[in-house]
Amino acid sequence: MESPSLVRYGGQTEDEPKTKSHSERTDDGSNIVPRIFKTEFDAKYKIYDMRTPLNAFMCGQYKRSGAYNTLRNRLPVVLTNVIDTLTKDKSELVAEFGEVSPIDFEQAARGELKVIIGLISRLKYELQTDKPFQGFDGQEPDRALWNKFLNLLPDEERTFFRSCCLYSECYMHRKLYSFVENSIFLKPYDYHVKVKENSLTSFIDDVLSLTKYTRRTDNSLEIFGELLRISLWSNYNDTARDPEAPPLPAFNINVLEDVSAADEFILANQVADIWQCLDNRKQKKPCQVDFVLDNAGYELFTDIILAEFMIEKGLATKVLFHVKAHPWFVTDVTARDFKWTLEYLSQHADYIISLIGKKFLQFLAEGKFQLAPISHFWTCPYPYYRMRDTDPDLYSSLQQSKLIVFKGDLNYRKLLQDVCWDSTQDLNTCLRGFLPSNICAVRRVKAEVICGLPEGVSETLSKKDPHWMISGNYGVIQFVDGSREFGY
């Protein structure tokens, strides 16, 4: 089994990324950046004052990277927020999950909650002091997968700031859930549930506008393109945002007035290819589309609206939604969130919203919409090119699909192995052989991981705004044709 290490990516083939030494040129061609430790923290944990070198993994050791910011500033806040939620909701939780009587049980539940808060604080401390990752030794169903992965990491890359950032983030979210999962009283508890529910309920006006807007639509590339772009721009959740980041342009959420007004922010737009891939009006064959979902709330709603369009217009006969096995990256959709969303909509006081909710439930009952079987691969640290050997069943189920829609930034990072590729590199090359079927990636750019851009675009944007890759203000809708390989 291949090690998931940074050094192993020394480049087995021409196409594979090669890690570079810390003193090579940066991707904008600027001069060699010396190793300078600017603060005590940087010196202690060997943080280099430089951007992520070309072809290297995203990693916290590069101070001028989104990865460093994520590890240093954003992830500790995620853990603090969970501690706050547990503390605030203590009584509610004890009543819900612990037995209310006899009194011993209540006390035991409170005691366990205290232990979990302690474990989360310790995880935060380990993150902030760059401690090594620890194995899993509880009842986690994916324990073997994780332990195997961690054991193969070389010691010098087994810590938060020295590992590939994708691994560090996945590890943190997985560890966090293991505390609840291994408890007696809190087992099924999702500490992010309120944030997720709020990300739908507080956008209910947008839900209504989008519902009305999409009731009578043509079966055309134009409308399909609009729905894809609405789904793209909805890929934004404030909880994952850097609080210091500048506010988003006005097209943030409700782009209905003029979807095309934001088109200059779409750096690669292959909507026409995606449309052509699905437009099988002549073929009339059963056609499955898979959505690898990202965030709950309004974003999920826009994804379902796109899926509804595919079904109604005969572009797909069924849509399979892939959700996360447990709480993940704060707002990612779990099966519970998916069902809650449909129930919430169907029971809404607004007649139009309740009708759309009921229609979605009906689609679920008829099998036009399906929740894919839970796979722990979506919550493991492996990039997607490792799916074939890590979860062959999932890989072969995706081979049944006509189109796999990968939604969001994290999916994109996993498609590209969290590597800082040359921005003009072809997406197909970056996938490193991962092509179970036709693939489409719809994502706001929130990390310095991108490919498929025309020559010069990245350089021009970097001059305008050095933080454009982590701002979330730009997006891509990209497509890779897998049909030649699989005979569609």
Ligand SMILES: O=P(O)(O)OC[C@H]1O[C@](O)(CO)[C@@H](O)[C@@H]1O
């Ligand atoms: O919900 P999305 O689009 O996957 O974005 C979340 C991602 O963006 C980041 O905030 C920046 O890459 C990551 O922490 C996380 O992978």
